[in-house]
Amino acid sequence: MRIAGPATVVVTGAAGMLGRDVVRTAPEWAAAVPLTRADGDLSRGEEAREVLSLAAPEIIVHCAAFTDVDGATRSPEPAWRSNVTATRHVAEVAALLAARLLYVSTDYVFDGTSTEPYSEWSAPSPLNPYGASKLAGERAAGRAPGSLVMRTQWLFGPGGRNFLRAILEAARAGKALRVVDDEYGCPTYTPDLAVGLWRLLETDATGIVHLTNQGACSRLELAAAAVEEAGLDDVELTGIPSAEWPSPTRRPRNAVLTSDRLAEIGLRPLRHWREALRDYVAALRAEWNGGGAGDLTGG
Numbered sequence: 263m264r265i266a267g268p269a270t271v272v273v274t275g276a277a278g279m280l281g282r283d284v285v286r287t288a289p290e291w292a293a294a295v296p297l298t299r300a301d302g303d304l305s306r307g308e309e310a311r312e313v314l315s316l317a318a319p320e321i322i323v324h325c326a327a328f329t330d331v332d333g334a335t336r337s338p339e340p341a342w343r344s345n346v347t348a349t350r351h352v353a354e355v356a357a358l359l360a361a362r363l364l365y366v367s368t369d370y371v372f373d374g375t376s377t378e379p380y381s382e383w384s385a386p387s388p389l390n391p392y393g394a395s396k397l398a399g400e401r402a403a404g405r406a407p408g409s410l411v412m413r414t415q416w417l418f419g420p421g422g423r424n425f426l427r428a429i430l431e432a433a434r435a436g437k438a439l440r441v442v443d444d445e446y447g448c449p450t451y452t453p454d455l456a457v458g459l460w461r462l463l464e465t466d467a468t469g470i471v472h473l474t475n476q477g478a479c480s481r482l483e484l485a486a487a488a489v490e491e492a493g494l495d496d497v498e499l500t501g502i503p504s505a506e507w508p509s510p511t512r513r514p515r516n517a518v519l520t521s522d523r524l525a526e527i528g529l530r531p532l533r534h535w536r537e538a539l540r541d542y543v544a545a546l547r548a549e550w551n552g553g554g555a556g557d558l559t560g561g
């Protein structure tokens with residue numbers, strides 16, 4: 263009699279902000295195999311095939327990506343290599359091994375001109391090279407039969423540099439803050455998203471699924487909530503239009519994601535971002551108070 267063990271789940275980009283939490287939150291049914299750039303550059307076909315095949319995954323969670331949005335605008339080639347070429351390689355291996363592929367994607371596939379939130383059925387129309395490369399990555403992932411595209415947005419979490427960490431560190435250093443007040447999204451906490459991702463894998467869903475923490479806000483509202491949560495109320499916080507923010511990149515203004523599919527799949531939405539922010543700030547405070555990384559699990 264064959265006793266089924268846990269499924270082997272390769273997690274690419276495992277040193278990144280989301281990848282770390284995905285590995286850390288793996289449920290009992292999954293044996294997570296973390297892959298980082300040190301294990302292989304997935305944009306190189308031979309390396310990708312070798313490192314992925316060796317792990318013999320039943321599932322591949324593809325978090326690896328080029329995520330420097332302004333860097334992609336200045337020089338699109340490296341973003342294309344990591345987001346499209348690498349994904350093509352990952353999808354080819356997934357197809358060859360009959361492994362299920364989950365590709366993590368972004369609200370930046372939308373132009374943000376709609377006054378309504380974007381659902382899985384909305385037509386993508388990226389404004390910048392990063393968004394274009396992620397959309398092409400979605401299409402490359404589609405080459406693997408039964409693949410899943412999980413779109414998310416505005417990530418913050420313990421394992422990486424992100425908007426909130428930058429805001430809170432600047433506020434703590436007593437700097438006056440200028441924050442864009444005309445970009446809207448759903449802030450999403452990577453420990454929550456990672457748990458949601460595993461739940462998604464427990465369904466037989468295929469195609470595109472949007473997953474974020476609940477609730478939308480502007481960047482300024484998010485910064486204000488974080489500063490308040492951290493008790494740094496003295497900081498000077500000024501809203502500015504995105505046109506005044508020094509960046510070479512056109513960003514979507516109103517790319518708020520919503521999901522028409524979660525209920526159909528039988529998944530509960532993630533908690534509200536405001537609750538997740540409380541956990542994130544508590545963990546950051548513990549880190550600042552010399553308590554190491556503190557409890558960063560986010561519940």
Ligand SMILES: NC(=O)c1ccc[n+]([C@@H]2O[C@H](COP(=O)([O-])OP(=O)(O)OC[C@H]3O[C@@H](n4cnc5c(N)ncnc54)[C@H](OP(=O)(O)O)[C@@H]3O)[C@@H](O)[C@H]2O)c1
Pocket residue numbers: 274275276277278279280281298299302303304305324325326327328329343344348366367368369396414415416417418422
């Ligand atoms: N951050 C956000 O706000 C956000 C929002 C929506 C969607 N997403 C998506 O969520 C996913 C995870 O994002 P994240 O913020 O966690 O990213 P991250 O922290 O930048 O981590 C990405 C990881 O992928 C690795 N990587 C990049 N190219 C690679 C390659 N060719 N071969 C092997 N490894 C490679 C990077 O290694 P190096 O550091 O060595 O390059 C890095 O460790 C990405 O698909 C991203 O597009 C992110």
